Amino acid sequence: MSGNRILSIDNLRVEARSSVLLDDVSIHVDRGEVLGIIGESGAGKSTLALSSIMLFKAGCVPTAGSIELCGQSLMEMGTAELETIRRTKASYVAQSAAAAFNPFYRLEDQVTEIPAMAQKLTSAQRRRMAVELFEELQLPDPENFGRRYPHQVSGGQLQRAMIAMALINQPDLIIFDEPTTALDVTTQIEVLRLIKKVARTHNCGALYISHDLAVVSQMADRIVVMRNGKMVEQGTTRQLVDKPQTEYAQRLVANQGDGTYASSNGNDTTLLDVSNVDVGYGGVAAVKDASIRFGSGAVLALVGESGSGKTTLARSIAGLQPARTGQIRMRDSLLAPVVEGRSFDQRRLIQYIHQLPDLALNPRQTIRDIIGRPLTYFHGLRGGAADQRLRELMESIELPAAYLDRYPASLSGGQKQRVCIARSLAAKPDILICDEITSALDPLVEESIVKLLTRLIEDEGLSILFITHNLGLALRFSHMTAVMQAGRIVEQGETRSVFETPQSDYTRSLIRAVPQLREGWLDGFSSNAA
């Protein structure tokens, strides 16, 4: 077609031994254009993006269709030819920059590796190439930045270094695979703005993969929605956001939330009262002088960026990381700093749900063993009575009772997290501490978990301490919100007032950094906003 076309994939079908990973997928990217690919995990986003440079996971083969990059058909190419194409025409920016850099080499040596492979370069030449890009990517002290090792720079800086590495061979196509998913919202803004600028100034094409529709809508000119290896919908970003055609896309758009607050039904009796708590590891204070309180039937969201001390505070409430000073009270009783010092009932009434269900469920125990243990331990239930209760619990987390005899490995991520919830419910707690329990899940799965929790608050009379870095989620789900920064609670109050009339600058910058679907949201940031 036109000379501007960089990538065109037509009717591509990719199969593994017993399953179809991609089925009849067609996409194209023109010069200067960003194509967003969105979908939940396992939808085939990465498989599709990497097929543009003929990279497939072991055991996966393309069985039909064609792939053309810069006018050359890749399907018939040999390995040597493909390697040249990959080295000269395309670049890949991975999700986790920390995992993509070798900790033993300096950044500039890694960033300039590709050109150094093609021709002999002195280290001065290599440094010059790197510094140029570091400047463009607004890295601090670009002259010396490349001398550092990966662990000496922040996550956002490392991600930018990775973008520099992608730009160094002046590619025609850049594949961004969830490049900001691991970053905090305020850091994410900077990286997103840079990516957008780079895509424009370098006049190349880009594929942008994400599960976050708001982010994709800011980055992409057109969007492809993937699900189960099939293309569900394709169109310009505006079409898709304003008038999604398919039911799945409509759900994705609706899930971005209309900013409605959870109705407050918490009463005023204080259930948990944490006052002036300091927690530290060795000489480092992770939580300083933190006080939070909430009543029964309420959801308190604890928000903040990574490293702000949210989890540490929650762990001190659970008694896993003892508070050095301050008091934690539940109703009228004072709780011991470590869980071993707390009574049987105190241990029962506070239940903790971890972020990663894969680590929180013993892979060698069946779901029956996992949920059954607190029933026996706390309530002495065995045999028929335990079985009856197990079935009720499975029903309340909306999983079939037949799953009781499965092992965790045969469940999906969302199902595993439901099992963790059921295990907590089995103890009949008053307080659930949920530590980022949805952050590893896809948006629609996250939504279903939150719906489940909302129902459980009413059915079981639970109160929830909900730790999250996702402000949109805090807004929709919680009655009260506390904002943490660098170990301190900087703001606390009813969710509506925290979001509508934030008192601290930090809260304001956090709220502003939450990606929105609105056109031009990202461009609205002046360079010093983040």
Added chain:
Amino acid sequence: MSSKVTLGVSVAVLATMAAAAIFAPVLAPFPPNEMVHAAFDAPGVGGTLGADGLGRDMLSRILYATRYTFVATLIATTLACMLGVTLAIIAGLSKGWVDIVIGRAIDILMSIPQIIFALIILAIAGVSLTTLILTMAVLQSSTYYRVTRPIAGDLAAMEYVEVGRLRGERLHWYLFKEILPNMVPSLLAQFGLGLSSAALFISSLSFLGIGIQPPAADLGGLVRENALALSTGRLTPLIPAFCIALFCLSVNGIVDWLVGRYSDKPEVK
């Protein structure tokens, strides 16, 4: 050779040896400690496998020796495994000074050559089947500790262990429900190695004369008793040596298969 064939052969060999050990009194053509042939009778002349230097029937002696080797090896290895793994899990869960004390004690144990250590202990405590087995168990527990301590540390950091801590579970729960089941694959491999090395260890002790005491003999003791025969051109001492080798190989054949099977199982998607 495919793993199925290895497994079949190993099971057959081990079952035969176990049967020989169990039914030794029935199978043995002569009492093991009586001189029924002429000294150094050739195989076929005096008894199926010939006679030793005192004219005792070799076949009968090997059957009884297999019995000793089997019993001592199995009990010592099981005890060693239990001891080492329990210490490793306690160290992994409690960390701090408990971990340090146990760790250094094991270091001391490992820094002294096992055979020398065994010589000292047996010289002090006196040689009997019980002291022999206990000594071997203590000495060999150090290797189980070394293999499982890092795994126990990793597993103890798992969040499901933390969930147990929040509940207030006791040591035996972690031991048997949370940690041990996840150790089984690496433990099985070590147990297989341990069985073979225990068989070799008790054989070396007997070869040195501080293992099973005469007139009884285990397979290692038989090699020693008959070592002299080699100089007369007889292969008699090689038969018990061959039995030791067979035992070790077939134990490993079975363990390899078990490890492969166990590590595949729960990862079904």
